[in-house]
Amino acid sequence: MELLRQETFRWVGGDRYELYAQLSEEERDQKYEDLQKLIAAQPLISDRRVELLLEQGGLLVAGNRCKEAIANCDIALNIRPHNHLAWYNRAVALDLSDRHEEAVANYRQAITCKSDFYAAWHNLGTSLSMLGRYEEAITSFDTALRLRPDYYSRTTLR
Numbered sequence: 120m121e122l123l124r125q126e127t128f129r130w131v132g133g134d135r136y137e138l139y140a141q142l143s144e145e146e147r148d149q150k151y152e153d154l155q156k157l158i159a160a161q162p163l164i165s166d167r168r169v170e171l172l173l174e175q176g177g178l179l180v181a182g183n184r185c186k187e188a189i190a191n192c193d194i195a196l197n198i199r200p201h202n203h204l205a206w207y208n209r210a211v212a213l214d215l216s217d218r219h220e221e222a223v224a225n226y227r228q229a230i231t232c233k234s235d236f237y238a239a240w241h242n243l244g245t246s247l248s249m250l251g252r253y254e255e256a257i258t259s260f261d262t263a264l265r266l267r268p269d270y271y272s273r274t275t276l277r
Contacts, residue, residue: 139181147182151175169195169202176208180215188212203233210239214246222246237266 142150154175161168176191192209195202210225226243229236244259 139178142181144182147178150178154178164198166199169199169205172198173204173208176212180208180212183215185212185216189216201232203229203236203239206232207236207239207242210242210246214242214249219246219249223250235266237263240266 139147139150154171158168158171158175161171172191172195176188176195179185179188179191189209189212192205192212195205196209199205206225206229210222210229213219213222213225223243223246226239226246229239230243233239240259240263244256244263247253247256247259
């Protein structure tokens with residue numbers, strides 16, 4: 120699960136995972152509050168609000184607060200229902216909560232929004248393999264590799 124958590128941030132937040140993971144609980148809480156203030160200052164329907172909600176959700180995942188991260192994604196999706204990152208982040212939080220079947224549906228929704236989103240294809244494969252659906256998982260991993268042949272995890276996929 121830790122690798123899945125790291126992968127989320129690698130694709131969505133650059134190096135933020137390492138930063139967020141190294142923060143103490145108090146520091147994460149402070150960062151959460153800072154983001155909350157920025158979110159509150161944004162118009163109710165804006166791309167910036169969605170970005171901040173997703174960043175805050177990432178911070179929540181780093182602190183193992185997946186239920187709250189899912190709620191953040193839900194708010195973002197109410198604003199932008201076709202935001203592939205919101206669907207992806209929601210799927211990761213579901214995966215980390217051992218809700219793999221729901222995660223599969225959310226990864227597929229992310230892929231519907233952005234068909235070349237190789238990280239979603241990769242994580243879909245991971246979720247499917249956790250459910251014992253290996254043929255589907257291989258297909259997802261193959262798609263991720265086709266979309267991004269230099270994907271560094273390729274040796275672990277087969």
